[in-house]
Amino acid sequence: xxxxxxxxxxxxxxxxxxxxxxxxxxxxxxxxxxxxxxxxxxxxxxxxxxxxxxxxxxxxxxxxxxxxxxxxxxxxxxxxxxxxxxxxxxxxxxxxxxxxxxxxxxxxxxxxxxxxxxxxxxxxxxxxxxxxxxxxxxxxxxxxxxxxxxx
Amino acid sequence: xxxxxxxxxxxxxxxxxxxxxxxxxxxxxxxxxxxxxxxxxxxxxxxxxxxxxxxxxxxxxxxxxxxxxxxxxxxxxxxxxxxxxxxxxxxxxxxxxxxxxxxxxxxxxxxxxxxxxxxxxxxxxxxxxxxxxxxxxxxxxxxxxxxx
Numbered sequence: 001x002x003x004x005x006x007x008x009x010x011x012x013x014x015x016x017x018x019x020x021x022x023x024x025x026x027x028x029x030x031x032x033x034x035x036x037x038x039x040x041x042x043x044x045x046x047x048x049x050x051x052x053x054x055x056x057x058x059x060x061x062x063x064x065x066x067x068x069x070x071x072x073x074x075x076x077x078x079x080x081x082x083x084x085x086x087x088x089x090x091x092x093x094x095x096x097x098x099x100x101x102x103x104x105x106x107x108x109x110x111x112x113x114x115x116x117x118x119x120x121x122x123x124x125x126x127x128x129x130x131x132x133x134x135x136x137x138x139x140x141x142x143x144x145x146x147x148x149x150x151x
Numbered sequence: 152x153x154x155x156x157x158x159x160x161x162x163x164x165x166x167x168x169x170x171x172x173x174x175x176x177x178x179x180x181x182x183x184x185x186x187x188x189x190x191x192x193x194x195x196x197x198x199x200x201x202x203x204x205x206x207x208x209x210x211x212x213x214x215x216x217x218x219x220x221x222x223x224x225x226x227x228x229x230x231x232x233x234x235x236x237x238x239x240x241x242x243x244x245x246x247x248x249x250x251x252x253x254x255x256x257x258x259x260x261x262x263x264x265x266x267x268x269x270x271x272x273x274x275x276x277x278x279x280x281x282x283x284x285x286x287x288x289x290x291x292x293x294x295x296x297x298x299x
Contacts, residue, residue: 008252010226010249010252011226011256012166012168012224012226012253012256012257013224013256013259013260013263015225015226015227016224016225016226017263019225020267027226027227028229029226029227029228029229030227030229031229032229032230033163033164033227033228033229033230035229036229036230036234036236037162093251093252093255093256094252123259124259124262124263126262127262127265127266128277129262130259130262130263130265130266131265131266131269131270131276131277132276133262133263133266134263134266134267134269134270135266135270135276138270
């Protein structure tokens with residue numbers, strides 16, 4: 001079972017496909033859960049404290065806006081853990097709730113810089129595209145090592 | 152809804168999105184009610200949200216998925232259902248943060264579901280001529296100039 005980083009980091013489709021083909025999706029939701037259930041934090045409502053931009057310094061320079069560094073404090077550790085990645089290019093909906101185009105750019109840059117298998121696809125807009133999208137992701141995920149291979 | 156139990160670190164929430172012609176969200180919810188008592192579920196317009204101890208939620212979700220494997224999609228959710236920081240009831244209405252993204256992807260699920268059916272049936276991928284390219288800047292400029 002490989003740890004597969006997904007971008008957009010909160011994607012239902014990617015998270016489901018990775019899990020469906022027997023791997024572990026590295027998605028932002030688990031980080032958010034960790035963040036909001038950790039006891040003893042002092043900055044409600046989202047428990048983002050001045051510590052996060054500090055942690056983000058590992059991934060972005062000090063002159064980068066605190067918002068980017070704060071987000072990287074959540075996304076960065078996922079990239080560090082990644083053993084493979086699936087990136088959806090030109091995902092316009094990734095800008096909005098995720099909120100920051102610069103963080104998105106930095107995320108993709110850091111993933112591409114890492115020496116791991118990466119699949120880049122585009123969201124489908126027709127049945128044929130959908131088939132290609134699923135087939136490429138499925139073949140990619142099947143090519144990754146599973147737990148059975150390593151034992 | 153926001154009980155201490157839900158705040159437990161071992162407690163997880165999964166969103167189950169149903170994009171099936173044969174299963175309704177209500178059917179899925181009934182299946183969950185029948186199977187487990189230690190979890191909380193919430194029916195939503197796109198499916199259900201299941202909250203509870205990790206191992207139980209994973210078992211229930213797997214059971215739900217088996218109802219229509221290629222047309223039921225699952226992802227984790229950071230916040231539990233009814234969490235005041237996300238719930239519309241306490242935020243004065245409107246879509247909750249994250250809803251628009253989910254809705255965009257839910258619109259694609261019929262395509263993904265039928266593609267998964269085809270993949271399972273080993274239907275070969277139809278090769279096509281590639282995507283329609285975006286209009287280049289120089290082409291656009293030519294069009295503008297030709298209009299003049």
